Amino acid sequence: MELYKTNQLSIYNSLSKDKEKFTPIHAGNVGMYVCGPTVYSNVHLGNVRTFMSFDMVFRYLKHLGFKVRYVRNITDAGHLENDADVGEDKISKKARLEEIEPMEVVQRYTVDFHNILNLFNFLPPSIEPTATGHIIEQIELIQTIIDNGFGYIVNGSVYFDVHKYNETNDYGILSKRKLEDLIHNTRALDGQSDKKNPQDFALWKRAEPQHIMKWPSPWSDGFPGWHLECTAMSTKYLGEQFDIHGGGMDLKFPHHECEIAQNVAAKGTAPVNYWMHANMLEMNGQRMSKSTGNIINPDQLLTGENDKFSKGFSPNVIRFFMMQSSYRSILDLTDAGLLASEKGFNRLMDAVSSLSKLEISKATSKMASETIASLKLKFYEAMNDDFNTPILIAHLFDGVSLINKLKAGTETISETDLNNLKSLLHTFIFDILGLTTISEVNEGTDKLEGTISLLIELRNQARANKDFAMSDKIRDELLAFGIQLKDGKDGTTFSLS
């Protein structure tokens, strides 16, 4: 039987601002759409956090036995640079700067995006559609909105009539804004705009002659407005109504608000049952964002080649760090935080890898068997409660504690129970959290291992002869190279730092 039948998942719905029991529209199937990146520059770590949150959600939904169609778009038709009419396409601006074709920019940063996500062990989405591949769908959608009376044409551009829409619908239903407040707080610039009202947003923009990314349409040679692609693609692949729509918190308004309005205007229905918003990543107390320049690219953090962190951190450590906080909380990326996570992560992985070396007993001790049963319950309970990965991790460390007791021999475990424990931990650590076993040594492993084994042997001989000057010299100098010897009961092992 599928796990979702016995596990009632709750999801915090931004729409109701409350946790709700999750029931998909079609039993056993889940449609999930997540707003992907605009590929005009390298993806930064804040982007990675959002997508990682939904990667975890995708993994858990699949684990529960749902058949999930996960759609994450690539925005390769540039958004407007700003809301003024003189806005410029982001992609084409970048292309002009670098003197390359727009699609070359798109290709470069799409590849970069995929490479980064692969480093962090992301599962690929079921469909990864591009905005430029769906121009026809977007044009059709605009026509429907115009036909339904919610779009108007000015100088070859098409705008969404927010005021008209709000007469019969609630513009602000998601972001809890009131149109009148928006009117009062709009920084009205000047009368240059073609728009009837500043709150209106573009569905189609006529391109200036020098604009290089443009397509023919009934209204002008131009390009689609920036909220439109998600509506067009989510409708195409998930239907007019689907289960989950995710994205960064910063997209809630106006982007997601506009998506709802477009869908209602075109199809008469609200598109999404559960809106999920992943919170922002800060770095040293300030939000990571392209516009403020407070950003770090993943490879800079991985290699340690930056002026903000004391060393490089592995993708697993970064993933573990992110999973230690709730996807709905602001997370502050700091050196101290990463160092703490690194130690915790290593402790967890040491315990897991020692599972295969545990001694098997005939019977499982009472304490061990009770712990295993309660761990399983608590793992699911945590994840069923709006994907509470920090609580899950807290309970994983209860598992670590059990493993250490088994290792020490204070508790015993049977082969069957050991296999159960192993598979339980593997499921949650690797399949659901998406962590991987770290291979600390890669190339030249055999040679290095052989060399160190020899040194360990020499050191142990020296120790046996009470030549501590020599044994300490070997130990200390290896440490200086970043090779740490660890004396345990069953001999000496080493790790690379």
Add this chain to the structure above:
RNA sequence: GGCAUCUUGGCCGAGUGGCUAGGCAGAGGUCUGCAAAACCUUCUACAGCGGUUCGAAUCCGCUAGAUGCCUCCA
């Protein structure tokens, strides 16, 4: 200026009315030739003030501070 969200121990970070979160650091211990590593045990909380309640970190109000959105952003 408007609208939201947040403020937990040395640091990070869960938790929504009574029951130990967890990680890191610190302290004590086991192990060790000494260490390191590992493991065991363990201390320090709920921004301030007022209210509701038998009982509040958790609900309400006020004050202070932080952040986000209101313009492209995950």
